[in-house]
Amino acid sequence: xxxxxxEIYQERKNxxxxxxxxxxxMCYRNPETGRYDKHQKDFKRLFSLLPLEPGDHVLxxxxxxxxxxxxxxxxxxxxxxxxxxxFSEKMIETNRSRHARDNIRFILSEVENAxxxxxxxxxxxxxxxxxxxxxxxxxxxxxxxxxxxxxxxxISHFDSAEGLNRHHASCHAVRHDHMPDEKDMPxxxxxxxxxxxxxxxxxxxxxILAIKESVK
Numbered sequence: 168x169x170x171x172x173x174e175i176y177q178e179r180k181n182x183x184x185x186x187x188x189x190x191x192x193m194c195y196r197n198p199e200t201g202r203y204d205k206h207q208k209d210f211k212r213l214f215s216l217l218p219l220e221p222g223d224h225v226l227x228x229x230x231x232x233x234x235x236x237x238x239x240x241x242x243x244x245x246x247x248x249x250x251x252x253x254f255s256e257k258m259i260e261t262n263r264s265r266h267a268r269d270n271i272r273f274i275l276s277e278v279e280n281a282x283x284x285x286x287x288x289x290x291x292x293x294x295x296x297x298x299x300x301x302x303x304x305x306x307x308x309x310x311x312x313x314x315x316x317x318x319x320x321x322i323s324h325f326d327s328a329e330g331l332n333r334h335h336a337s338c339h340a341v342r343h344d345h346m347p348d349e350k351d352m353p354x355x356x357x358x359x360x361x362x363x364x365x366x367x368x369x370x371x372x373x374x375i376l377a378i379k380e381s382v383k
Contacts, residue, residue: 175343176301180255182340183231183299187257190232194295203234209325209372213294214238216365216376217321222246223289228278228310229253229296233262236271239292245270250283252276279305283313290314292321298331298344304355311359316381320361324373331373346373 219242300306361377
């Protein structure tokens with residue numbers, strides 16, 4: 168990375184380190200109920216689209232402090248394995264303190280260099296994190312490598328691509344973190360040997376479901 172790229176990366180990382188402990192409160196706590204149900208309907212919609220089964224192995228890439236953990240564990244049960252991966256040490260520490268379960272593997276790593284075996288996961292989920300990947304093409308290719316043939320690759324946000332880009336532009340630390348446009352995103356997915364099955368980009372909900380190409 169050059170000097171400018173290093174600075175962008177470090178600003179981004181510092182931002183997530185500084186906000187790790189309060190991330191769930193900041194993003195998901197409903198001030199009216201005091202519970203983490205601000206996006207209850209959105210999570211219900213997202214997980215209605217994901218064919219998770221007991222025993223599945225799932226990578227929660229860019230997991231942060233673990234907002235998806237209860238939803239995933241409820242579906243894969245104790246017989247499945249959940250990999251929680253993030254580049255922020257404090258996010259991983261906060262996640263681990265909230266979710267001490269024997270079938271969770273906590274991994275401190277860049278997504279682009281995830282230390283996981285090839286074809287180990289039935290599903291890879293990138294929730295509320297894809298714009299923050301430093302090298303999106305390398306990250307997508309690496310996550311595809313980790314998927315089993317016919318495994319499912321998921322990108323999701325509770326905002327449109329336009330809304331996300333506008334929001335990130337207003338925050339100095341992540342002002343460079345944008346969602347690829349409707350032309351570049353399919354190319355990224357296709358180049359990683361993934362086939363898009365579902366692509367939703369609407370106010371309040373963004374979701375891509377793509378299938379890993381089977382070995383010929």
